[in-house]
Amino acid sequence: MAADPMAADPRLALLLAIADDELVIGHRHSEWTGWAPHLEEDLAFSSIAQDEMAHARLLYQLAEPVAGADADALALGRDSQEYRHAVICERPNRDWGYTLARQYLYDTADDVRLAALERSSWKELADAVRTIRLEERYHLEHARRWFDRLAGGPVEARQRFVEGIEAAVGEAMALFEAVPEEPALLESGVLPTSNEDLLGEWLARVGEELEAASLDYVLTEHAASREMVPTSSGEIEAGPTLSVPGIERRDGRWVHRGAFAGAGGRQGKHTEDFAQLWEEMTGLYRTMPGATW
Amino acid sequence: MVRTLEDRVRRALGEVVDPEIPACTIEDLGMIHRVAVSEAEVEVDLLPTFVGCPAKDVIGEDTEAAVRAVAGGRDVRVRFVLDPAWTTDRITERGRSRLREYGIAPHWERPSGATVVPLLRPGGVPCPYCGSTETVMESAWGPSPCRARHYCPSCRNPFEGFKSKEPTGA
Numbered sequence: 001m002a003a004d005p006m007a008a009d010p011r012l013a014l015l016l017a018i019a020d021d022e023l024v025i026g027h028r029h030s031e032w033t034g035w036a037p038h039l040e041e042d043l044a045f046s047s048i049a050q051d052e053m054a055h056a057r058l059l060y061q062l063a064e065p066v067a068g069a070d071a072d073a074l075a076l077g078r079d080s081q082e083y084r085h086a087v088i089c090e091r092p093n094r095d096w097g098y099t100l101a102r103q104y105l106y107d108t109a110d111d112v113r114l115a116a117l118e119r120s121s122w123k124e125l126a127d128a129v130r131t132i133r134l135e136e137r138y139h140l141e142h143a144r145r146w147f148d149r150l151a152g153g154p155v156e157a158r159q160r161f162v163e164g165i166e167a168a169v170g171e172a173m174a175l176f177e178a179v180p181e182e183p184a185l186l187e188s189g190v191l192p193t194s195n196e197d198l199l200g201e202w203l204a205r206v207g208e209e210l211e212a213a214s215l216d217y218v219l220t221e222h223a224a225s226r227e228m229v230p231t232s233s234g235e236i237e238a239g240p241t242l243s244v245p246g247i248e249r250r251d252g253r254w255v256h257r258g259a260f261a262g263a264g265g266r267q268g269k270h271t272e273d274f275a276q277l278w279e280e281m282t283g284l285y286r287t288m289p290g291a292t293w
Numbered sequence: 294m295v296r297t298l299e300d301r302v303r304r305a306l307g308e309v310v311d312p313e314i315p316a317c318t319i320e321d322l323g324m325i326h327r328v329a330v331s332e333a334e335v336e337v338d339l340l341p342t343f344v345g346c347p348a349k350d351v352i353g354e355d356t357e358a359a360v361r362a363v364a365g366g367r368d369v370r371v372r373f374v375l376d377p378a379w380t381t382d383r384i385t386e387r388g389r390s391r392l393r394e395y396g397i398a399p400h401w402e403r404p405s406g407a408t409v410v411p412l413l414r415p416g417g418v419p420c421p422y423c424g425s426t427e428t429v430m431e432s433a434w435g436p437s438p439c440r441a442r443h444y445c446p447s448c449r450n451p452f453e454g455f456k457s458k459e460p461t462g463a
Contacts, residue, residue, distance in 0.1 A: 040432050047434040054345030054438075127375040131344060134378060134458045138433045 010181030011122065011190055012066045013084065016074070017179050017266055018113070019059035020085035023075055024274070025106055026052030027281050028093055037096055048103075048139050055132045062124055076285035080278040084179070086265040088171040090274040094164075097157075100150065101164025104143040105172040105206065111140055112202045113176075121189030151213035165210070166218050170244050171262035173199060179266045199256050203247065207254025219247050219254060298365070299330045305359040306337065312355075313348045313437050316395035319356065323383025326374060334368035335360055340379035343438040343458075349373065380460045393421045398443065398454035418454045420445035430454070 029049035036042035060071035067074060088106065093099045114133045120126040150161035176199035185191035193201075210216040246260030264270075284291070306328070307320045319325060319339065327338040337360060341349050357371045381400035384392070389399040398418045417428035425447035433456065435442045440453045 040434075043432065043434045047438065050345045051343075051438060054343075058344050123376075127378070131341075131375045131378045134380070135343060135345075135438075138456070142433065 009066050010179075010184040010188075011125075012063055013179040013181040013266075014185055014191060015059050015063040015066070015125075016084040017086075019056045019063065019074070020083045021089050021106075021110075021175065022052045022059070023056035024083070024085045024277065024281075025089040025102075026050075026056060027277060028089065028091070029103075031093055032099070044142055045099075048142065051135055051139065055135070058128050058132065062128055072285070076282045080270060080275055081268040083270065083274070083278070084266050084268060086171070086175045086177065087262050087269075087271055087274075088168060088175060089265075090270060090277055091168075091171070092273055094167070095160065097150070097160030097162075097164035098167055099164070100143070100146045101161055102168045102172070103139070104147050105165070105168050106175065107136065107139045107143045108206055108209075109172060109175040109202050110136060112198050112205070116193040116198060117191070119192045121192070125190065147209070147213070151215060162215055162218050165215070169206075169219065170246075170260065173203070173244075173246055173256070173260040174262035174265060176202065177263045177266045196256075203254050203256050211254075216254065219244050220249075298335075298363075299328060301363040302328055302330060302335055302337070302360055305363045306356065309352065309355050309359050311348055312351050313346070313439075314392070314395065314397065316391045317388050319352060321385055321388030321391055323385060323388065324352070324379065326377070330367075332367075334370060335364045337369075337371045338374045339371065340375070340377070340383070341373050342379050343456075345438045347437070378460075379458065381455060381458045382460065384455070392455060396421050396452060397440065398452060400455045400457045418443055420448060420450065421452055422450050423448035 026049045029045045029052065032045035033042060033049070036045055056075065057071055060074040063074055064070055069077070088102065091102070111133070114129050114136060117129040118126055118133065120129070147161075150157045152158075153161075176195040178195040179185070182191065182195060186194055207216055207219065210218065244261075246256055246258060247254060248257055249255070306325055307318055309319045311317050311319060311322060314322075322342060324339050324342065325337070326340050327336070329336040337356060339353070339356060353371055353373065357369055360371065361369045384399060392399045398421045417426050418430065419426050420428050420443075423445060425445055427447060428443050428445045430441055430443050431451075432442045435453050435456075439456050441456045442451065443454050444451050
């Protein structure tokens with residue numbers, strides 16, 4: 001690829017950010033194949049992974065003429081620091097609670113940004129996004145179903161889900177880290193809404209849904225301090241407080257303020273988790289360039 | 294002359310089946326968006342059903358081969374396009390009855406407010422075997438991206454249903 005193809009066309013940065021998110025989280029989802037807690041979920045995560053990778057492929061295909069590289073080369077032929085996904089996507093699955101919390105936070109974020117991009121001035125992107133969104137609806141429903149089930153479930157289920165939210169929510173905000181090319185994208189209408197505004201929309205929605213399950217405290221306090229089984233005297237031990245950087249409550253609404261943790265992914269800054277994932281994901285492509293199935 | 298060529302092309306397209314659902318042709322599934330015939334070439338625009346459909350590439354190749362066979366040496370171009378977005382209401386009446394015969398419930402109108410949560414409620418997707426509507430969607434995920442899995446307590450058969458993809462208001 002050219003030294004800095006992004007400088008030439010800001011649309012590439014936007015496409016890669018979303019496509020890389022889908023590819024990398026799809027790869028993580030696929031790791032449940034054969035290992036999920038039960039067969040239904042094995043199938044669910046395998047299918048969601050298949051969808052996400054297909055959506056990534058569609059966006060890479062859209063990027064082909066912009067990047068001057070083919071979709072496979074974009075998906076698998078880049079160095080690890082050239083990937084533009086948010087760090088939350090590369091994190092290992094940890095446990096079932098974290099997996100579902102992340103899927104909920106990610107797919108809600110995906111819905112918020114895709115809804116905006118349906119209005120993109122770039123027609124091919126708007127068309128692709130409309131098609132993708134008709135399928136993403138099922139991912140969102142899967143996430144919501146588990147949200148309700150775990151939040152309303154027995155103590156341990158609820159606790160582990162909330163711990164998952166606690167671990168994921170800070171980094172999930174960085175799904176809305178602006179790409180450096182955002183001003184140009186906003187000006188041309190390719191990106192109709194700024195990431196700052198999309199983040200606000202996402203946080204309001206997530207905050208409201210957490211609040212409906214009496215879980216919004218997780219944005220300011222450690223889950224372990226609140227979800228413990230009450231003692232025989234009915235007391236719950238108070239724990240240390242935590243506040244997720246960049247989140248605060250104002251006039252009864254959860255809002256975003258200023259900088260937030262976990263940023264950097266959109267500029268290619270990733271963690272050791274991605275180094276390992278990249279090795280595995282691109283291994284075949286690097287070993288046998290040009291291989292066909 | 295040209296008109297009869299278009300007829301031949303359309304007839305050829307009517308023979309191309311979905312390898313994952315061999316009971317249905319791409320015409321039955323409403324995947325043919327546009328056919329354009331000129332002296333020099335034949336163009337066919339197809340709509341993909343689900344983006345991750347593993348049969349998509351095969352359908353593209355089969356379509357191209359079927360058209361080439363009747364195109365009399367003209368250039369043949371088969372493309373997948375995304376405008377309009379494919380939705381389940383594009384499946385034809387014949388497609389719906391062929392799906393049913395094959396054991397896959399065609400898309401149905403979801404009662405408002407219903408979700409994919411597996412709850413037994415009236416107004417479920419009609420069972421392709423006994424017609425009961427008191428069925429349960431067990432999972433939105435089936436053997437392919439376009440199919441969900443259901444269960445019919447009336448005749449005690451598990452069955453598959455075409456996943457609905459409804460037009461959005463926008």
